[in-house]
Amino acid sequence: MTTKLPRYDVAVIGAGVNGAGIARDAALRGLRVIILDKNDMCSGTSAISSRLIHGGLRYLEYAEIPLVYESLHERRYLRRNAPHLVKPLRISIPIFAGARRGRLLIRLGMIAYDLLSYNKSLPHHDMLNSDEMRKVEPGLRQDGLRGAARYFDAQVAFAERLVLENLLAARSAGAEIKTYCEVHQIKSCHGRVDSLVYRDKSGKDHEIGADTIVNASGPWVDEVLKTAPRRTRRFVGGTKGSHIVVSPFAGAPNDAFYVEAAADGRPLFIIPWNGQYLIGTTDIRYDDTLDTIRASRAEVDYLVAETNRVFPQAKLSIADINFAYAGVRPLPFQEKGPESAITRRHIIKLNRDIAKGLISIIGGKLTTYRSLAEQTVDRLAKILLRKLPECRTRDTPLPGAFGVDRAREKILASGLTTEWGGERLLSIYGGRAAAIVEIAAAGAPLRDKIDLDGHYLAAEVVFVIREEFAVTLADIIFRRMMIGFDADQGRSLYDAIAACAAAELGWSKTELHEELRELRSYADSLRVAERVSS
Ligand SMILES: Cc1cc2nc3c(=O)[nH]c(=O)nc-3n(C[C@H](O)[C@H](O)[C@H](O)COP(=O)(O)OP(=O)(O)OC[C@H]3O[C@@H](n4cnc5c(N)ncnc54)[C@H](O)[C@@H]3O)c2cc1C
Structure with missing residues (x-):
């Protein structure tokens, strides 16, 4: 030894x-x-998923009952132990004439899903006829619509x-x-x-x-x-999965949607997320480099076309995509068979x-x-x-689950940020957000706002460096403050955040410029229009 x-x-x-x-x-x-x-x-x-905390309705088709049961119960524990991060999400499954999965199959799946999560806190499913569905989701394709099933799962907006x-x-x-x-x-x-x-x-x-x-x-x-x-x-034989993210579009749904793709019958999600819509995913065997995976043109076209088909007013094109992300599912290696069956x-x-x-x-x-x-x-x-x-x-609750109400009072009483800014802090840091106003209480420059609307405090940048071991600008923006997933990828705040980080971490001017260059190059690599339009 x-x-x-x-x-x-x-x-x-x-x-x-x-x-x-x-x-x-x-x-x-x-x-x-x-x-x-x-x-x-x-x-x-973990950063490129559909961000669902779900039983995996689809796995019922492959008789993965123990997995669905385990997942549904884990969903309940996560809702209890991290309510600031994991929120209920209503999902609609539209039923169209001629689809592979008909009304009866979907109904059976819904009943099984409810039974397997018998002691859940979320409501049971309901079935809507086509008129009812038209009223609640007027942007949905009407042609061939037979009705819909609606059920609850959960979403972790920021895994x-x-x-x-x-x-x-x-x-x-x-x-x-x-x-x-x-x-x-x-x-x-x-x-x-x-x-x-x-x-x-x-x-x-x-x-x-x-x-x-x-x-x-x-x-x-x-x-x-x-x-x-x-x-x-x-041991691992991964499949690639990509998502695109778009701003609210004409006819966009109120709830999340789980739809069957016309191209290959695969189910895919259109999910309200972070003020935008997260659309995915693909599922393609993958054996290439693992370190910089990006959505391909074919995947983007598939996701755009399927969304336009289900929500015809959308008329999305590549230019409407704010950004996309992609990665590989670390699935057990299996030489043959359909990807979705692994x-x-x-x-x-x-x-x-x-x-x-x-x-x-x-x-x-x-x-x-x-x-x-x-x-x-x-x-x-x-x-x-x-x-x-x-x-x-x-x-055992996760750290941010403690003291959320107290943190809200403290943030409001401090008057340091706007109401929107305060709620944003709570939705990201939970009760730990109170520590950000404590840091800000030290005075300028920590109590300074770093944006024109007064939502963001310099203290937040310092907090994620001191308390959450962020060391690069990409860590701060994409994996701590989470503004990297805003429609503009948080670009208007890059310089201000970089200045705060440089002061806290003692970066030289050269280091600061290099950090900003790396951050922008990473953010650019997630943009789709420039990368895949040729
Ligand atoms: C497209 C897609 C959608 C998905 N959607 C969902 C969903 O909605 N809900 C759900 O429950 N699940 C979903 N999943 C599944 C889930 O996201 C993954 O199974 C899970 O995140 C895997 O986590 P992990 O920790 O095993 O791997 P990872 O998150 O990949 O973590 C592995 C880590 O190892 C590090 N690493 C690698 N090599 C080394 C080394 N040599 N030294 C040190 N570190 C190293 C990497 O940097 C990485 O951070 C989805 C997966 C995909 C691909």
Whole structure:
């Protein structure tokens, strides 16, 4: 065994939703935990999802009953433990003449969905005839409309914040968090994992000892396994999924829509999100580079065409897309068969053939990260031969869930921001928003507003740097303050935020310019019109 290295019971590779959930659960149960990500937290698949906390109605078609049951119950726990982040979402399924899924099948699915979530707090489904549906959603295509089913699921508008709050809870329970630290070697000793080597942002290598290692690197699972001393088979065979984001359009729906694509019969979502509409997704086998995935022209055309078909007044074109994002589902490798039939269940793979104590997480959903984490930490306890306390995450709120009403009073009483600005802070930081007005109370320049409308405080930028380990402008804008997903990608605030960050982090002028250049280049890469129109 390697000596004199900092040593941990568990090292988690990858700070997406699964890694963050595992780190939190393990730390809460008293294990010494470190979690590392080669980029910022939540910079992989967890940031490019449809942002639904859902049972997965579609999985009923593949008889994945246990997965739907588990997901529906996890939805309930998430609503209870993170009500500031996870909100109810009504979804309509229009029924058109000639569609693959007819009224009876949809009705049966709805009943099964209600039964599997018998003790939910959300309302049951209802069925509308075509006249009723026309009244509530006048922009919906009328031609061939037979009616609709409506049901409730939930939405996590900013999954980035869900991942972050898991990490904050992990840190409070003693876990160490290292972002921009890429693991490039896993070492073993006498057939057991022993240590790993990671490279930090400056290019320096560090080695840490670990009795167990959880490879929660999502689509990168096989790449990470290649850094271990022995070879193994392929585990992940991803499919690419893309979304486009557009501003409210003519005839846009009030509720979210779950529609069957005319082109291939796949279900896709049109979801009100962040003052815009999130439309997706595609599902295409993918074997290319994992680090910079962007929506292709064919995917964008497919999503635009399907939206225009269901909402004919929309008449969307590529020029109407504010931005798009894409990524890869880390699904279990399966050589043949339709993409949509690959199981969405997670697999907790013990890589004993490589080294005892090494575990890889394959698949999983945002919705079920908590139960996956519980099952993983139960396995770790067995490997470590430790009797750990029971898992507590089912009943433990995430940090921002505490003190929301008190925070609201404090923000209002401070008079520091507008009513809109205050509500925005609460919807992003929950009760933790109170700390932002505390920072602002220190006086200028922290209490200064950084926009003309007076919604945003300089103190918010400082808060996410001090309290939420943001280190780059993209971290601040796209994964903490969340303004990167506004229709203009928050561009009007880039210079002001950069100035606050430079003062807090002591950036030189050159560093500031380089940060701004990288931020703009990242934001540009998500824009569609310039990239795919040729
Ligand atoms: C298009 C699409 C839509 C989806 N929609 C939904 C949905 O609506 N609801 C739902 O519940 N689920 C949804 N999912 C599924 C869900 O988003 C993913 O399964 C989940 O986010 C996977 O999380 P993860 O933590 O395993 O992986 P990731 O989020 O990818 O995290 C892995 C992390 O590992 C890091 N990493 C990689 N290599 C290294 C290394 N060598 N060293 C250190 N760090 C490393 C990466 O930087 C990354 O941050 C969707 C998935 C896709 C693709």
